[in-house]
Amino acid sequence: MMKHYDAVIIGGGSAGLAAAVTLKQNGLENIIVLEKDGEAGGILQQCIHNGFGLQTFNEQLSGPAYAERFIRRAEELNVPVLCNTMVTHMHADRTIEYVNPEEGYQTVTADVIILAVGCYERSRGAVEIPGDRPAGVYTAGQAQRYLNIDGYMVGRRVFILGSGDIGLIMARRMTLEGAKVYGVAELMPYSNGLPRNIKQCLEDFDIPLYLSHTVTHIYGRDRLEGIDVSAVDENLKPIPGSEVHYDVDTLLLSIGLIPENHLADEAGIRMNPRTRGPVVDENYMTSVPGIFACGNGLHVHDLVDFVTLESSRAAEGALRWLKKPQNESAVITLQAGEGVSYIVPGHVHADMAQPCELFFRVTAQFDTAEVLLKKDGEVIRRAVRRKLMPSVMERLKLNPADLPADGNGLTVEVRERNAK
Amino acid sequence: MTTKELICVNCPMGCRVKVEMEGQTILSVSGYTCPRGKEYAEQECVRPMRILTSTVRILNGEHRVLPVITNADIPLDLMTEAMDVIRGITVEAPVEADQVLVHDLLHTGADVIASRSMRRAGH
CATH class of the missing domain: 3.50.50.60 (FAD/NAD(P)-binding domain)
Incomplete structure (x- = not known):
């Protein structure tokens, strides 16, 4: 049964x-x-x-x-x-x-x-780093589990690819446990981690953050012996001749x-x-x-x-x-417009009885942004927000009164306030 | 007058707090959203303080190590010495959450406490 x-x-x-x-x-x-x-x-x-x-x-x-x-x-x-x-x-x-x-x-x-x-x-396969396949390349969360639950140090000389929060937190954690963390390379021109983690995990310990950089080669037969880190251009392509070699035994991926x-x-x-x-x-x-x-x-x-x-x-x-x-009532789609990478939920029903909080992320950094809720190209609500960045999730309240009676979709857009 | 822009590390909101100073005197603090942000910014200009988290060895526990945390901020400049103390500790399961493992760490007034409870292995 x-x-x-x-x-x-x-x-x-x-x-x-x-x-x-x-x-x-x-x-x-x-x-x-x-x-x-x-x-x-x-x-x-x-x-x-x-x-x-x-x-x-x-x-x-x-x-x-x-x-x-x-x-x-x-x-x-x-x-x-x-x-x-x-x-x-x-x-x-x-x-x-x-x-x-x-x-x-x-x-x-x-x-x-x-x-x-x-x-x-995401693991090494997702970013296709050329080179050897030695031990010593871990995702940041994997290393975190080994260290914080199982009680094993994964290495002594460390480099971190990607500025996601777990990578930043592991930079501090490995440093406190006696490892030398040579730096964090981030492909994008901005950090993917929370500002507080840049401050308390990197700056507090003088760990450099290399924006617009990536790992371009991995060396080592059995154990990782070194990596090359290169600068990237505006198309995120490595710039030949910019390679810097690091002798490290551990590469953490926070990508x-x-x-x-x-x-x-x-x-x-x-x-x-x-x-x-x-x-x-x-x-x-x-x-x-x-x-x-x-x-x-x-x-x-x-x-x-x-x-x-x-x-x-x-x-x-x-x-x-x-x-x-x-629920037979109409479905109103919520569209991620310019400057918005996604919105959750993806749609609401027209008979929604109570306010619904929308979670969304922006596609780039904004200093002073206007968050616009639009219906048929027309702005029905406008909110001003300071310092938006892709690493920080934003929220916007959707009220039942905001919902279009005709059942057409709504769009959330974000743009720099002073941009024309 | 000098102006410092700091990022509050108290919580993931990461508020940008602005401090205006004349020499060692704080004239104004702005940009914080809770009292912790104001306190943080004022302290940061004098002697940065942080919570320290780590793990200690645990005997007969469900895991090999037990996560620990200081129950108050300690000076950032004492982190290395604090880690030396923490590395020297071994505890025995069972442990209760918030159990004090080190009293008054390096005379900072902060204790090192267990982050979680941990039963004996197999219980």
Whole structure:
């Protein structure tokens, strides 16, 4: 006999725990969280640095401390979390297949599935660095796990490619543990990490950041022995003759995160090519009825507090859908216009009863930007924001009154205020 | 008068805080969104202070190392010495979150505490 749940939450990290807690607090009893790792908490368990929770708890917590608060909440509410449990398949009829050491292979069904699956790191293959294939080239998150959970140093002489936050945080962490970090190279002319991490992880330790630079060769037969770093031109092509050689035994890659989307793909869920996560509506429901998505598996966040907030809203969305699964009202598409790389949610329904917060990212740096909400080319709302950058997620509130009665789409645009 | 533009490191918002100074005297602080930002900027101009996070060895724990954090800012210029202290610590599971592992680290007034609780392996 196949087990049936009111809700199955896939992933027991910050998104999954927040969604599960909200479902349970609202009276949904028969729920379960499936977690592939040996304990709940997700990526927070290896993010031992501080800065989490200022929005949610008005405190500065470490990642493990933030995770523990939600693990405790889930325990207090008797939310079952099955650890060491890998979901192997998910189907559009809301059947889930999973495997774990206690139960072996199981197939279960659910009224609602919440995908809280997190993201994975782009690796060396994604950037095609020429050269040898020695040991000593790691993604930053992989090195972070070895160091902060397993207790192993991955190297002594380190270079970092990519200025993503995990790379910056690992630059500081490796330095504090006695490694020499020679620098961070960023292909783009701007950093991909948060400004605070440039300050406290690089500047505090005199680690140079080379903007418009990339690694152009990797040397070493068994273990990494060195790399070449080159400047790039405005087309991001390496400039011949600009190579600088570094004798390093470790290269960390912090070159981007991608939502983990193979389960969504298998279920035939419509994906957004920019976020590389599912397209969702104001209830965080994907294109497959009853399957919802939140957290880094939906789009990559820079603040866990927003993951918590979003996942709790996805759970509320799921509860609304359970009460009223049919929605015949018009779908209003939200388009990323000039200066905007993506918007989540991708569309809302015309009968949306409460305000919906739009999350978006800009395509370039803006000093003083105008954020425009447009309908049929006409500006219906204008907000001025200072210092926008691609590494910082922005928010804009969409009110039911903003929605066009004719069901046409809305566009969000960002432009420099003084530009003509 | 000199003007410094600082990035507050207290939280991921990374507010840009402007400090106007005359010699060692702070004339004005602007651009912060919470009181922590103002405090940070004032302190940063005198002696930068940071939270330190690291790991310590743990015996019989679910993992080989336990994440730790200082429960208050310590001077940035003491990080190397602080790491020497932390590297010398070994604790034994079980450990509770916020359990004090080092009292008054290097006379800074800050304690090193456990970031999380950790059970004994297999329990």
